[in-house]
Amino acid sequence: MKKDLTAILSDALEALGMPQGAVIEIEVPREGSFGDISTPLAMGLARSLKKAPKKIAEDIVHAIGDKDIFEKIDIAGPGFINFTFTKRYLHDSLKKLLVSDKSFLRENIGRGKKALIEFVSANPTGPLHIGHARGAAVGNALCNLLVESGYKVEREYYINDAGRQVKLLGLSVFARYQHLLGNDVPLPDDGYRGQYIEDEAVALLAEAGEKYRDVPFDECGEEMTTWTYKRMLSLIKRDLSRFSIKDFDNWVSERELFAKDEVQTAINDLNRKGFIFELENAVWFRSSGFKDDKDRVVIKSNGEFTYFASDIAYHKNKLNRDFDIIIDIWGADHHGYIPRIESVMQAFGYDITGFRVILVQMVNLLKHGEPLQMSKRAGNFVMLSEIMDLVGPDTTKFMFLTRKSDSHLDFDLDVVTATSAENPVYYVQYANARINSILANAKEKGLDTESDPDLSCLTSPEELGLIKKLLSYPMVLESAARSFEPHRITFYLQELAGIFHTYYHNHRVIGEDTGLTRARLSLCYAIRTVLSDALTILGVSAPEKM
RNA sequence: GCGCCUGUAGCUCAGACGGAUAGAGCAACUGCCUUCUAAGCAGUGGGUCAGGGGUUCGAAUCCCUUCAGGCGCGCCA
Numbered sequence: 139m140k141k142d143l144t145a146i147l148s149d150a151l152e153a154l155g156m157p158q159g160a161v162i163e164i165e166v167p168r169e170g171s172f173g174d175i176s177t178p179l180a181m182g183l184a185r186s187l188k189k190a191p192k193k194i195a196e197d198i199v200h201a202i203g204d205k206d207i208f209e210k211i212d213i214a215g216p217g218f219i220n221f222t223f224t225k226r227y228l229h230d231s232l233k234k235l236l237v238s239d240k241s242f243l244r245e246n247i248g249r250g251k252k253a254l255i256e257f258v259s260a261n262p263t264g265p266l267h268i269g270h271a272r273g274a275a276v277g278n279a280l281c282n283l284l285v286e287s288g289y290k291v292e293r294e295y296y297i298n299d300a301g302r303q304v305k306l307l308g309l310s311v312f313a314r315y316q317h318l319l320g321n322d323v324p325l326p327d328d329g330y331r332g333q334y335i336e337d338e339a340v341a342l343l344a345e346a347g348e349k350y351r352d353v354p355f356d357e358c359g360e361e362m363t364t365w366t367y368k369r370m371l372s373l374i375k376r377d378l379s380r381f382s383i384k385d386f387d388n389w390v391s392e393r394e395l396f397a398k399d400e401v402q403t404a405i406n407d408l409n410r411k412g413f414i415f416e417l418e419n420a421v422w423f424r425s426s427g428f429k430d431d432k433d434r435v436v437i438k439s440n441g442e443f444t445y446f447a448s449d450i451a452y453h454k455n456k457l458n459r460d461f462d463i464i465i466d467i468w469g470a471d472h473h474g475y476i477p478r479i480e481s482v483m484q485a486f487g488y489d490i491t492g493f494r495v496i497l498v499q500m501v502n503l504l505k506h507g508e509p510l511q512m513s514k515r516a517g518n519f520v521m522l523s524e525i526m527d528l529v530g531p532d533t534t535k536f537m538f539l540t541r542k543s544d545s546h547l548d549f550d551l552d553v554v555t556a557t558s559a560e561n562p563v564y565y566v567q568y569a570n571a572r573i574n575s576i577l578a579n580a581k582e583k584g585l586d587t588e589s590d591p592d593l594s595c596l597t598s599p600e601e602l603g604l605i606k607k608l609l610s611y612p613m614v615l616e617s618a619a620r621s622f623e624p625h626r627i628t629f630y631l632q633e634l635a636g637i638f639h640t641y642y643h644n645h646r647v648i649g650e651d652t653g654l655t656r657a658r659l660s661l662c663y664a665i666r667t668v669l670s671d672a673l674t675i676l677g678v679s680a681p682e683k684m
Numbered sequence: 685g686c687g688c689c690u691g692u693a694g695c696u697c698a699g700a701c702g703g704a705u706a707g708a709g710c711a712a713c714u715g716c717c718u719u720c721u722a723a724g725c726a727g728u729g730g731g732u733c734a735g736g737g738g739u740u741c742g743a744a745u746c747c748c749u750u751c752a753g754g755c756g757c758g759c760c761a
Contacts (some may be wrong), residue, residue, distance in 0.1 A: 163701075178703055184741085191741085215704040216742065261761080303761055420759050431687070431757080438759040445761050473688055474756035497689080500754090541697070544689070546754080548696065553710090556723090562709070564723045572721055579720045621700050629698060632708080643716090643725040684723065 139231065139609040140164050140245075140616075142207065143175060143221065150201035156183060156194075166610050173212060173220030174606055180217040191217025228605045229593040235608060235664050240286075243671060245616040248289030254456055255281050257467035258378070259296040262370040263307040264334060266377045266522040268549065269469060273498045275538035275677065277467045278383045279624035280496070282675045287619035289463070294388040296452060299367055300396055301445060306330065307370065308363025312355050314339030315362075319351050334373075338366055377522050381531050382677060395451045401443055404451040405436055413485045423450070428481035450482050457483065463492050465622065470497040470544060496622060497544045504550040529554050532678045536563040539628045539676055562632055564684070566669065569635035571684040573666040576647050580659050583648065591656035600641045604661060607634050611668050615675075627672050634672075638665055 147162050167176045180195035187194060195213040202211065207227040212220045234242055257277025260270045277293070285291050298304070310329035314336050317323065325331070342350075342365070350358050379385075395401055405421065408414050413424045419439035423446075426433050436447040456464055468475070476495050483490050503510040503520055510520060525534055533554055540562055541547045553561060596605070611630065618626040647658040673680050 165703095167704080168699095168707075169704080172704070176704090181703065181742090218704065220704095298761080301761065306761095418759085422759095435759045440759075442759085444759070470689075471755060476688085499689090545697080546690085550696095553696095561723080565709090568721080568723050572724085574721095576720050583720095617700060623700080625698090626700090629708085636708090639724055640726085642720085643722095646720065648720055684721075 139175060139223075139606075140613050143177070146202055146205060147177065147179060147198070150198050153201045154197055156187070156198075164613070166606075166613070167218075167220065170603075172214060172218065173210075173222045175223075176218050176220045178218055180213075180219060184217065195219050223606075225594070225597065225602065228602055228609070229596065231609050232593055232596075232605050232661070232664060235667070236660055240671060243612050243615070243668070244286060244288070245612055245619075246288035247616060247619055248284060248287050251289055251462035252460065253284050253289045253291045253463040253465065254294060254459065254461040255284070255291060255465045255467065256294040256296055256456075258374075258383075259298070260374060261298045261303050262367040262374060263303050263330060264332060264370060265373050266381075268501050268503055268520050268522060268525055269498075271381065271522045271525065271534060272501050272538045272543075272547065273467050273469065274378060274381060274383050275535040276496070276498055276543045276624065278535075278677045279539055279627075279675065280465070280467075280622060281384065282677060283615065283619050283624050283627070286675055287615065292387045292461075293384065294390060295386045297371065297389060297391045297393075298445075299371075300392040300448065304363055304367045305359070308359055308366050309355060310335050311338045311342060311366045312350070312359065312362055315342050315350060318343050319348060321351070338369060341369070342366075380526060381522060381535070382679075384677070390452065390455070392448050392452070395448055395455065396443075400455060401448050401451040404454045405447060407454070408450070408482075408485055411485060423478075423482070423485075425478045425481035425485075428477075428484045430477040430481045434478055446478065449479065453479060453482050454486055457486055457488050461492070463494070465494050465496060467496045467498060467543075470499045473497055494622065499544050499546045501538075502546060502548045504548055505552065510551075532567075532680075533561070533563045536566075536628065536676065536678045539625050539678075542623060542625055562628075563678075565639075566631045566635045566673070567680045568684055569638045570666060570669045570673070570680040571682065572642060573638075573662045573669075574682045576662055577659065577666070580648055580655075585648070585652075585655065585659065591660050592653055593657050593660060595651075595654050595657050596661060598645065600637070600644060601658075601661060604637055604641060604665065607637060608664055608668050611672070624676060627676055631669065631672050631676075634665065634669065 143164055144162050147164075151162075162177065162179055163182070164175060164177050167173060180198060181191040183189075183194050184191040192213060195217045199211050199213060199219060207223060209222045209224045211222075214220050255277060257280075258266075258270055258274045260266055266274070281291050281293050306326055306329050309326050310331070313323045313325045313329070318339055342362070350362070355362075405414060405423075408423060413427065414436070415422050415424060415433075420435050421437035422433045423436050424433050434446055435444055436450065437443055466479070473495075479495070480490050480493065483493055528551060537549060537554055538547065554563075596602070611634075614626055614630040618624055645658070647662055648655050670680060
């Protein structure tokens with residue numbers, strides 16, 4: 139739909155000698171009376187051409203001339219050009235949708251460009267909780283979306299397996315282990331306290347026996363920390379796999395960066411470029427020369443690297459791998475970190491227009507409309523695995539994609555476990571299940587769904603509306619991909635499901651008239667194709683029966 | 685104090701790049717199951733787009749400012 143119109147408009151502009159190259163905006167108007175598809179093109183050109191928008195619109199319409207795909211072309215409002223398609227065009231397009239592979243639904247905006255998307259990257263200090271899950275859902279959907287939009291995507295998880303947090307993890311398990319042996323070793327103040335720490339201590343005792351009895355942490359800490367965080371990492375991998383997130387292509391380890399001396403090398407690089415200085419025994423990165431409001435320490439006066447130092451190395455590592463787009467998906471509480479990372483990239487000479495941080499806001503977990511208090515100290519975070527026990531991965535993912543990622547999201551356990559209209563997941567899945575049911579019914583009746591039906595009998599406003607909605611799907615994918623906002627697909631799905639439910643209620647698909655029945659079955663088939671395609675991109679499956 | 689984000693219907697939220705009479709779901713009220721799945725459909729009511737100023741043919745959208753909420757601002761991670 140859009141491709142056809144863009145080509146026609148582009149030809150018209152060329153014929154008129156008007157400016158080319160600019161993106162031709164095309165939108166589906168809010169109201170049906172404004173036609174099927176519309177462009178504000180003339181208004182955009184008004185300024186540079188110094189002509190009235192309506193006059194420009196008239197010229198464009200004249201240049202388009204008679205095209206058999208349009209029933210009419212109107213100029214309306216301040217200068218919109220509104221196009222109404224002929225039924226024949228709609229039927230032909232539906233036919234194409236039915237017989238083509240999925241490339242018919244795709245806009246190749248990536249053109250094979252390489253994209254790196256880093257997400258989740260939860261510290262390997264415990265199982266995933268609900269906040270991580272939102273990042274996982276958004277990242278996974280975005281990766282799928284960009285793949286389908288023509289990008290070559292690598293999915294990456296950065297493991298913070300060096301530094302203080304994993305050490306605290308090791309120390310926490312160490313303390314619990316000693317408790318099991320009757321030794322009164324104090325838990326570190328800011329240590330980890332969840333039940334899983336005790337579970338790990340039990341597991342350690344089972345595996346290593348009393349090997350570490352009376353061994354101080356200074357001697358066994360490294361060994362124990364490594365043992366523990368590796369177990370945490372496999373716990374995380376297990377949760378992700380159960381959440382049906384497509385496997386990560388790369389697992390980048392902070393320890394590896396240190397082991398390969400990439401951290402020191404990166405700092406040396408920056409030093410050569412003149413962005414490093416020493417002050418009060420510490421080593422600083424002059425980020426204030428870029429986007430940051432102050433300089434940042436990379437090596438503390440005690441000789442330790444800061445967390446920021448390994449992030450410098452990590453982002454240099456990303457840059458060296460030659461991506462066209464680099465996307466980091468972070469929790470929104472890290473937003474203050476963006477300027478310094480952008481500074482790092484600029485210092486390495488990278489044009490940061492190819493870099494994008496997507497922030498994922500907090501999830502407010504509610505029960506009976508009341509917030510469920512979670513505290514890291516008490517270790518009573520609600521884990522992703524618990525959510526999946528209660529809600530299931532598909533519903534959880536879909537709910538996380540019903541909001542723009544940087545807005546807060548209420549996740550009400552009563553709503554998401556309800557099998558009612560309150561729950562948007564079911565609404566969409568139900569449409570899919572209904573269609574399956576119709577198609578199964580048709581098959582049972584021995585109706586021929588294979589050969590080429592005559593679609594021209596689909597003439598009701600609802601049927602034509604459904605076809606138009608299906609044809610607008612590629613535009614939704616494109617805008618979602620361009621803005622890196624997979625939630626737009628979720629909204630589209632709810633709309634499509636909505637008009638299908640209305641249609642279903644008003645018209646019987648399988649009826650007396652065989653020709654009409656076959657055409658309607660084809661329409662249903664097309665709807666199911668799009669529903670299932672969109673759900674697949676979101677990483678959500680749909681049951682055949684409900 | 686400085687910076688970032690948010691503020692749209694009773695509630696939860698869509699409204700990319702400035703465009704047409706600001707939309708949806710839920711909640712409320714009223715109807716619809718002998719018919720392919722009622723986890724559904726139809727109807728009704730509901731708005732100072734937080735307030736104020738500006739930019740222009742045109743502002744929920746851009747700029748300034750005030751207010752309210754969240755987050756960040758460490759030789760923490």
